[in-house]
Amino acid sequence: xxxxxxxxxxxxxxxxxxxxxxxxxxxxxxxxxxxxxxxxxxxxxxxxxxxxxxxxxxxxxxxxxxxxxxxxxxxxxxxxxxxxxxxxxxxxxxxxxxxxxxxxxxxxxxxxxxxxxxxxxxxxxxxxxxxxxxxxxxxxxxxxxxxxxxxxxxxxxxxxxxxx
Amino acid sequence: xxxxxxxxxxxxxxxxxxxxxxxxxxxxxxxxxxxxxxxxxxxxxxxxxxxxxxxxxxxxxxxxxxxxxxxxxxxxxxxxxxxxxxxxxxxxxxxxxxxxxxxxxxxxxxxxxxxxxxxxxxxxxxxxxxxxxxxxxxxxxxxxxxxxxxxxxxxxxxxxxxxxxxx
Numbered sequence: 001x002x003x004x005x006x007x008x009x010x011x012x013x014x015x016x017x018x019x020x021x022x023x024x025x026x027x028x029x030x031x032x033x034x035x036x037x038x039x040x041x042x043x044x045x046x047x048x049x050x051x052x053x054x055x056x057x058x059x060x061x062x063x064x065x066x067x068x069x070x071x072x073x074x075x076x077x078x079x080x081x082x083x084x085x086x087x088x089x090x091x092x093x094x095x096x097x098x099x100x101x102x103x104x105x106x107x108x109x110x111x112x113x114x115x116x117x118x119x120x121x122x123x124x125x126x127x128x129x130x131x132x133x134x135x136x137x138x139x140x141x142x143x144x145x146x147x148x149x150x151x152x153x154x155x156x157x158x159x160x161x162x163x164x
Numbered sequence: 165x166x167x168x169x170x171x172x173x174x175x176x177x178x179x180x181x182x183x184x185x186x187x188x189x190x191x192x193x194x195x196x197x198x199x200x201x202x203x204x205x206x207x208x209x210x211x212x213x214x215x216x217x218x219x220x221x222x223x224x225x226x227x228x229x230x231x232x233x234x235x236x237x238x239x240x241x242x243x244x245x246x247x248x249x250x251x252x253x254x255x256x257x258x259x260x261x262x263x264x265x266x267x268x269x270x271x272x273x274x275x276x277x278x279x280x281x282x283x284x285x286x287x288x289x290x291x292x293x294x295x296x297x298x299x300x301x302x303x304x305x306x307x308x309x310x311x312x313x314x315x316x317x318x319x320x321x322x323x324x325x326x327x328x329x330x331x
Contacts, residue, residue, distance in 0.1 A: 023327035025215045027237055028320070031222040031257055031267065031308055035316040038227050078228060078312050130313035 037077040037124075039084070039158065044070040044136065054136045057111030064106075064114070067139040071156065075124050076132045084124035085159040086137065088117040091152035098148045100141060108138040120159060211243035213250065213327045220306055220323065228310040237304040241293065245329045250291040254284040257308075257321035264315045272323070273307045281307050284323065 044051040051070050060066070075084060088107065091100040106114030107121055115121065123135050139154065141147070216238035222231050241250055252274065256266035273281040276290050293299050306323070 023211045023213055025213045025218075025239075025325045027215060027218055027220050027323040027325070029220045029222075029254070029257060029272070029306075029323055031224060031310075031319040033224040033310055033314055033316050033319065034226075036224075036227050076312050078310075078314055079316055129315075130311070132312075 033078070035077070035079040035082065035162070037075065037079065037082060037084070037160070039073065039075040041071055041073040041158075044072050048072075050136045051138070054108060054111040054138050058108055058114075058138070058140075060114075060140065063143055065141045065143055066108075067141065067154070069154075070136060070138040073123060073135040073137065073158075074132065075135075077124060077129060079162070080126045080129045081162050082124065082129075083122060083126070083161045085120035085161065086123055087120045087157040087159050088139070089155040089157070091141075091154050093148070094151040094153060098150060098152075100147055100152060104142045104144055104147070106140040106142060108140060110136050111138075114140045123158075207244070209245060209329070211245055211248065211327045211329065212241070213325055214240045214242075215325065216301075222306075222308045224308070224310050228312050228314065230307050230309045233306045233308070235306070237306070238301045239291075239304055239325060240301045241291065241299050241327060243293065243299075243327065243329075244295055247294050247330050248292070249289050249328050251287045251289050251326045251328060252284060252304075252323060253287045253326075254323045255321045257319035259315060260318045260320060264317065267308070267310070267314060267319050267321075269321070271309045272321075273309070274323075275305045275307075276302050278303070278305070281305075287326075 046052070046068050048070075050072055054070070055066060058066070071086075073086075077084075086107070088102055088105055090102050091105065093099065102118045103116070105117040107117045108114045109121065109123075117139070121137075124133055217235055220233050220235045220237065222233050224231050239250070241248070254269040254272045256269050257271070258266045270283045270285050272284040274284055274290075275281045282288060282290070291302060
């Protein structure tokens with residue numbers, strides 16, 4: 001009998017104590033932070049200082065032609081699994097007859113040496129998480145004899161790829 | 165034996181008449197202390213803090229910034245203490261996955277009855293009262309500030325609201 005009473009007291013004691021301790025209250029907090037990215041870009045022209053600054057870093061011979069426009073891109077993400085690439089398509093003449101294939105197009109990234117545009121250019125990688133990344137991109141054509149003169153249109157795409 | 169009983173009856177009758185006829189007994193309008201009783205009442209200190217909800221959630225769906233929770237916590241304090249105060253503090257909000265830095269506690273801020281938002285640093289005193297003043301419930305609103313450095317995912321933590329006598 002005594003054992004039963006002691007057991008009951010032991011079991012009831014924690015509950016009694018917590019019932020008496022009403023001079024504080026807890027509120028559980030939950031925050032659901034979603035993956036997020038912001039990106040701003042605009043076209044650069046010859047008059048832009050950032051265009052001229054990037055161009056001044058390049059030393060190219062006459063077999064290269066720097067297109068008179070570029071891109072300024074600013075982007076940021078909180079997601080370590082997110083990559084952003086720049087994809088460049090063939091240049092297409094305004095009459096839509098002639099093209100300059102992407103394998104003749106190169107990209108200078110922040111005034112660095114040109115890299116082939118046929119490979120999508122990584123402009124945001126997992127190491128950049130949380131950082132504000134800015135890019136000045138100039139487009140350069142490796143002139144080929146078969147390229148026809150004329151006005152060409154460029155088509156660029158930003159590709160957002162989330163790693164599995 | 166009969167005689168003894170008769171004598172006792174006579175004495176009782178005489179006593180009854182004496183009580184009925186005696187003017188000092190009948191007409192007295194003065195209260196006389198017949199007995200006293202000591203009462204000792206012990207009023208224990210009492211205080212209670214209650215909240216309308218035990219859960220608070222933030223949905224940070226857009227770009228990092230300051231987000232206000234849609235949950236409003238109604239706080240009621242009851243106390244017979246002469247002077248008291250209510251404090252709030254928060255734990256860091258921990259990511260449910262291990263190894264990811266938490267959101268520091270001071271990223272949470274709160275306001276009382278639509279007042280200015282204050283960061284939830286260590287034990288912030290936000291409400292005072294005294295026994296002679298009736299208390300009414302207050303509404304607490306909470307904000308969370310996130311940055312680009314915060315890894316996406318679910319974070320959990322706890323806000324503790326404590327009562328303290330004579331703050």
